[in-house]
Amino acid sequence: MVTAISIVLVITALFLIVTVLLQSSEENGLNALSGQSESYFSKTKAKTMEAKLALGTKIAAAVFVVLCLLLLIIK
Numbered sequence: 051m052v053t054a055i056s057i058v059l060v061i062t063a064l065f066l067i068v069t070v071l072l073q074s075s076e077e078n079g080l081n082a083l084s085g086q087s088e089s090y091f092s093k094t095k096a097k098t099m100e101a102k103l104a105l106g107t108k109i110a111a112a113v114f115v116v117l118c119l120l121l122l123i124i125k
Contacts, residue, residue: 052124
């Protein structure tokens with residue numbers, strides 16, 4: 051049981067690393083704080099590949115945390 055969870059944990063960690071590295075950096079800097087960087091593409095962000103990567107990162111992070119806690123409880 052512990053071995054299977056550990057294998058899934060490693061796969062999740064690798065997926066998390068890949069999704070974080072594939073995301074583009076925020077180049078807007080302080081302009082994003084004031085709302086000046088609003089554009090058509092930021093309004094339709096949910097349909098872009100960047101949004102899918104962000105969602106994948108959030109899901110992978112949640113799974114990673116749950117698996118770490120599960121391993122802590124089992125051991």
